[in-house]
Amino acid sequence: MKPLITTIAILLLLAGCGKNKSSNPGPASPPGAASLVFPDQNSICISGSIISPKQSSVQFKWNAGNYTDSYVVVTKDLLTGDTVASPATQTQINITLNTNTPYSWCVISRSAKTSTIAQSVVWKFYNSGAGVTSYAPFPADGLNPGNGQYVTVPPSGTITLSWQGTSVDNDIVGYDIYFGTTTTPPLYKSGNTSMSISNIPVKTQSKYYWKVVTHDNNNNTSATEVIEFDTN
Structure with a gap:
């Protein structure tokens, strides 16, 4: 009888340990930084869809970061300093920009399992417009x-x-x-x-x-x- 009681006690102990492990999975992995694809660094963007003489829609693309659920694309008008944050759930998004204007952009990776975020590198590009043949330099x-x-x-x-x-x-x-x-x-x-x-x-x-x-x-x-x- 005593060996049976001992065996049951061991089984209950193992079951309890297994339950504790499943209820405490450990800290979530932080999101990884996205790698930018387009618009390219220090490039002239001429592929946007014209909305008006002063605006065009540009498609931004990047490669996914690990352990990431969503993104925020941050664009900055380098002439005015105005910054816009555009949320995205996929690895591309269309954003309306001013033409004949230099911009910088980066992507922030987010995860629903942690408050930690990851930011990509920052790239600069010039959003071109119709008839433009000479481009102002980027602000230093x-x-x-x-x-x-x-x-x-x-x-x-x-x-x-x-x-x-x-x-x-x-x-x-x-x-x-x-x-x-x-x-x-x-x-x-x-x-x-x-x-x-x-x-x-x-x-x-x-x-x-x-x-x-x-x-x-x-x-x-x-x-x-x-x-x-x-x-x-």
Whole structure:
């Protein structure tokens, strides 16, 4: 009789362990970042469906991220800074955009099983329009110092400003740098041909503002937003 009781006790213990495992599956896997497909990086988009002289519908495509239930496509008008978030449940979506306008875009992956999200890389493209043969350069990006950054002033008392400039026509001829202590910084240097400027004098415990205007050889221009940073 005792061996039978022992066997039943072991079976009940095993059953209880199995029940606990099934009721606690563990944390959900976080979603993976999507890989962008179209519109391509630094490209001219001419495949959109014309809606009006000033707007077209562009189909965005990307490859799925792992463990993902839905997506949000974030498009940003690089001329105005306006950002639009468009939800999607598949790996493509049509979005209405302004023509003759540079945009950036990325995809955010979401899962219903976790609050964790994943963001793709950010790509830029130019949404073309009818009759356009020359395209304005993209506003410079990668500005350093960046917005809200704290910069330690070196013993020399000077710093370097740097950025990245791109154009679908590869025809950038120079940059104007605006820099100062006011929210609308004055022109500091025009026609700079490199993507940095050094030996800029600054003071400690101060706030500075700057922006970059890019020029191409067809007299097209684009400007960044005004960046602010502090020194310590």
